[in-house]
Amino acid sequence: xxxxxxxxxxxxxxxxxxxxxxxxxxxxxxxxxxxxxxxxxxxxxxxxxxxxxxxxxxxxxxxxxxxxxxxxxxxxxxxxxxxxxxxxxxxxxxxxxxxxxxxxxxxxxxxxxxxxxxxxxxxxxxxxxxxxxxxxxxxxxxxxxxxxxxxxxxxxxxxxxxxxxxxxxxxxxxxxxxxxxxxxxxxxxxxxxxxxxxxxxxxxxxxxxxxxxxxxxxxxxxxxxxxxxxxxxxxxxxxxxxxxxxxxxxxxxxxxxxxxxxxxxxxxxxxxxxxxxxxxxxxxxxxxxxxxxxxxxxxxxxxxxxxxxxxxxxxxxxxxxxxxxxxxxxxxxxxxxxxxxxxxxxxxxxxxxxxxxxxxxxxxxxxxxxxxxxxxxxxxxxxx
Numbered sequence: 001x002x003x004x005x006x007x008x009x010x011x012x013x014x015x016x017x018x019x020x021x022x023x024x025x026x027x028x029x030x031x032x033x034x035x036x037x038x039x040x041x042x043x044x045x046x047x048x049x050x051x052x053x054x055x056x057x058x059x060x061x062x063x064x065x066x067x068x069x070x071x072x073x074x075x076x077x078x079x080x081x082x083x084x085x086x087x088x089x090x091x092x093x094x095x096x097x098x099x100x101x102x103x104x105x106x107x108x109x110x111x112x113x114x115x116x117x118x119x120x121x122x123x124x125x126x127x128x129x130x131x132x133x134x135x136x137x138x139x140x141x142x143x144x145x146x147x148x149x150x151x152x153x154x155x156x157x158x159x160x161x162x163x164x165x166x167x168x169x170x171x172x173x174x175x176x177x178x179x180x181x182x183x184x185x186x187x188x189x190x191x192x193x194x195x196x197x198x199x200x201x202x203x204x205x206x207x208x209x210x211x212x213x214x215x216x217x218x219x220x221x222x223x224x225x226x227x228x229x230x231x232x233x234x235x236x237x238x239x240x241x242x243x244x245x246x247x248x249x250x251x252x253x254x255x256x257x258x259x260x261x262x263x264x265x266x267x268x269x270x271x272x273x274x275x276x277x278x279x280x281x282x283x284x285x286x287x288x289x290x291x292x293x294x295x296x297x298x299x300x301x302x303x304x305x306x307x308x309x310x311x312x313x314x315x316x317x318x319x320x321x322x323x324x325x326x327x328x329x330x331x332x333x334x335x336x337x338x339x340x341x342x343x344x345x346x347x348x349x350x351x352x353x354x355x356x357x358x359x360x361x362x363x364x365x366x367x368x369x370x371x372x373x374x375x376x377x378x379x380x381x382x383x384x
Contacts, residue, residue: 033060034344037091037098037122038082039113040105041066041075044127047292048156048333049104050079051299055334058341062098065091078299088113095120099344103127104154107205111136114151118143123150123344128214130357132205134365137358144354150343152350153357154336157215158222160289161309161331166274167223168329174317175278181220181259182275185212185288186267192241207243209234209364212263217360220251220259226359227251227259230377232367237266249367274315283326285315291331307331 036053038045041064053061064075067086075084085091091098101117102125103110111131117124124144130153131137144151157163169175209232221227229252234244246266251259262271274285291307300306309328316323339351366377 033058034099034341035060035062035097036100036102037063037065038102038104039065039088039091040103040127041068041071042104044104044154045102046071046074046078047295047299049102049125049127049154050075051295051301052334052337053102054079055301056337056341058345059100059337063091063094088116092116092120095122098122100125100150100340102154107132107210108203111140114140115143118147118149118151121147121149125152125154125340127154128218128357129153129205129210129361129364130354131361132203132210134358134361137354137361141354141358150340150350151354152340152343153352153354155215155218155352155356156333156336157219157289158352159332159335160291161307161328162273162285162289162315163219164329164331165285165315165326166276166283169276169283169317169326170223174281175276175283176280178224178257178276178278180277181224181257182262182272182277183216183219183259184262184264184271184273185216186262186264186270188268188270189265190238192238192245192265207234207245208247208263208265209244209249209367213247213249213261213364213367214360216261216263217249217251217363218356220253220261221356221359221363224253224257224259225255226253226379227363228254228379230363230366230370230379231375232370234368234371247367249363251363281317281319282323283315283317284323285328287313289331291333295333301334307333 036059038049038053038061050061053059061079061082063083063085064079065085065088066072066075072084075082100123103113103117104127105113107129110126114124114126131140141151170178231250233248235246236244237246246264249261253259272284272286273288274283276283290309294306307330314325314328317326318324336351342348343350362379366379370377
């Protein structure tokens, strides 16, 4: 198991402001870097993908697609070297001047935009979740394989510092046999925010299970391998909400480890981010990874201390009263795009195998059935 985790994480080691609709010329970007088009400039595009692409040697953010005037202005200021388009049709018309498309738009658009990008001959990064359903995700994977295009999924929290710390402790056998893994992503948002994430239509893939659950489930699978059984509780706690805003998912892994995953928008006092119980010791860590907050305040990855957890936020390892602080590994979201660049240069594996995204979606679908039927779901190929 330790070797599998290490192998999975080792793959992560890639003028004047233009006007909307301006033609993207052959000479607008250097010949050597891979030219990237970014679709969507909301939170994902502006805070994560844009800064990370810009910070990666060998990648050039050549185009951004957003129709919102305010976001267009923000994109011009932040990325003056990128051409702005207000429709995806415009960017497809200039696909021959691009190498890679990043889909950072609402979840309902992930599948159609990924398929259009692949049909245009482009490699593709899709923000999580890859699709609303596992079957749709398989369709995208099959299309990319048939056309020989790289496809990967932005599971950036594989490079959270605290997650890397948990992985290292497991590799070092610091806790003995892992027994139960508790993982929380909890917030205090008693008033729902407007936007598609709060819409209840199934094609929107909204709610916390798709949003935060995609991260927590992916992390659990990377650490402990495939799951055999799923149990879930999905609730709507706030008045008039259309989607789950308080959720719990329990997994039994084939390895024997049990994962308990919590996600909530109504946690006035959040629990520990990680609590991993082993046969000899436990590791407990509070607080979220620091990279998102750092990118929101200053989207420069060369800022001093980027990705470093403050000492007073380190987790504790031990048993009973004999617990000691463990330095948190330095987080590194930039490693995702470094690995993308490497995959494009060498035709090697992408940083996140999209098959892993299918496994996450299969668990999300099982969790939905579990919550609806109030029963444990045995995943395909397992016995009840």
